[in-house]
Amino acid sequence: MMNIATTSQRVVYLDHAATTALDPAVFAAMQPYFLEVPGNPSSIHQIGRSALQAIDDAREEVCTILGCSRREIIFTGGGSEADNLAIKGVALAQQQRGKGSHIITSAIEHHAVLDTAEYLQHVGFEVTLLPVDQHGLVQPDDLRAAIRPDTVLVSLMYANNETGVIQPIAELGAICRVHGVLFHTDAVQAAGSLSLTVDDLNVDLLSLAAHKFYGPKGMGLLYIRRGTPLLPQINGGGQERRRRAGTENTPGIIGLATALRLAAARRAWYVQHCATLRDQLLEGVLTRVPQTWLNGDRERRLPNNANIGFAGIDAESILLLLDQHGICASSGSACTSGSLDPSHVLLAMGRSPEDAGGSLRFTVGKDTTADDIAYVLETLPPIIAMLRGA
Numbered sequence: 312m313m314n315i316a317t318t319s320q321r322v323v324y325l326d327h328a329a330t331t332a333l334d335p336a337v338f339a340a341m342q343p344y345f346l347e348v349p350g351n352p353s354s355i356h357q358i359g360r361s362a363l364q365a366i367d368d369a370r371e372e373v374c375t376i377l378g379c380s381r382r383e384i385i386f387t388g389g390g391s392e393a394d395n396l397a398i399k400g401v402a403l404a405q406q407q408r409g410k411g412s413h414i415i416t417s418a419i420e421h422h423a424v425l426d427t428a429e430y431l432q433h434v435g436f437e438v439t440l441l442p443v444d445q446h447g448l449v450q451p452d453d454l455r456a457a458i459r460p461d462t463v464l465v466s467l468m469y470a471n472n473e474t475g476v477i478q479p480i481a482e483l484g485a486i487c488r489v490h491g492v493l494f495h496t497d498a499v500q501a502a503g504s505l506s507l508t509v510d511d512l513n514v515d516l517l518s519l520a521a522h523k524f525y526g527p528k529g530m531g532l533l534y535i536r537r538g539t540p541l542l543p544q545i546n547g548g549g550q551e552r553r554r555r556a557g558t559e560n561t562p563g564i565i566g567l568a569t570a571l572r573l574a575a576a577r578r579a580w581y582v583q584h585c586a587t588l589r590d591q592l593l594e595g596v597l598t599r600v601p602q603t604w605l606n607g608d609r610e611r612r613l614p615n616n617a618n619i620g621f622a623g624i625d626a627e628s629i630l631l632l633l634d635q636h637g638i639c640a641s642s643g644s645a646c647t648s649g650s651l652d653p654s655h656v657l658l659a660m661g662r663s664p665e666d667a668g669g670s671l672r673f674t675v676g677k678d679t680t681a682d683d684i685a686y687v688l689e690t691l692p693p694i695i696a697m698l699r700g701a
């Protein structure tokens with residue numbers, strides 16, 4: 312439960328897939344780099360060198376967790392930028408080398424990937440969108456069948472932001488490797504719950520966003536395997552080995568690395584904590600509210616995600632009433648809620664527009680309590696009954 316200024320007396324935040332609150336320990340680690348070490352890491356003097364040293368140390372910390380080397384990390388201004396850099400950067404570099412102009416992604420990707428693929432389509436690329444089954448999973452055989460001699464990149468997400476469904480990334484990556492095709496994964500939702508060891512995942516590129524694991528907003532990274540061709544998308548100075556220009560966000564980089572280290576250290580606890588609360592919520596709703604269902608595979612999903620459908624009701628109406636009781640959930644992704652289009656993810660899983668429009672995402676986090684879940688289980692059933700006119 313959080314204590315923030317609101318019209319409601321109690322706030323239960325169950326929208327951790329949209330963003331998380333900065334961990335106070337992360338804030339404490341960042342603070343000196345706002346106030347005491349203002350140097351530009353490119354400067355020769357001691358204040359600049361201190362900033363550079365801190366960034367080097369942060370990069371080393373990130374490498375320990377991803378199992379990669381320092382030159383394989385590019386710090387970015389968030390997850391969307393990392394996805395854009397991976398997909399445009401590799402696709403355009405490959406095209407320039409005459410390798411082809413076909414890319415493969417899936418129908419359930421985050422818009423940072425889908426819209427980037429669509430942009431590439433406008434500039435002459437061909438894009439294949441892989442389907443998913445009713446559980447939200449990409450079929451490895453569909454990937455095998457889609458790869459062509461002119462395929463230059465495959466981008467498939469590690470875990471979905473709406474349903475939490477986890478793709479078999481290592482298996483999909485192995486298929487790409489056999490065919491000599493570069494493989495990117497958007498791992499933004501996976502951080503904190505799943506392994507990020509890039510060699511085990513068989514990935515060439517991997518995106519992260521700090522604010523999804525209790526780090527600062529506007530801070531992300533792209534892992535890029537040594538030797539992978541990349542055309543920079545922000546030109547200017549020589550930062551990040553000339554692959555992403557602009558003065559480094561020193562506090563942001565320190566914050567990302569600290570948040571990633573803390574997330575790795577508490578991963579076993581976090582997975583258990585979230586799964587316990589998520590299961591209480593899920594079983595509670597499914598048993599107390601008639602005509603409800605879980606969207607996405609029951610087992611192969613992030614431990615903190617319950618995406619629940621409510622037959623015959625518009626999710627926006629539920630959200631508004633929940634909000635009046637201080638409960639923060641989401642319909643679809645944060646980026647598209649507010650728009651009335653049904654979720655492209657649920658539609659791709661074969662749900663009707665009505666069923667997709669009646670689905671809500673609850674995502675618990677490290678500070679969620681059993682008390683919070685009990686409050687939701689008290690509050691939600693009468694809201695649904697009222698909306699159904701019972």
Ligand SMILES: *Cc1c(COP(=O)(O)O)cnc(C)c1O
Pocket residue numbers: 328329388389390391392394421423468470471472497499500520521522523529530531
């Ligand atoms: C949040 C999210 C992004 C975008 O990250 P930003 O840091 O908000 O730009 C991309 N992909 C997935 C799966 C996400 O959940």
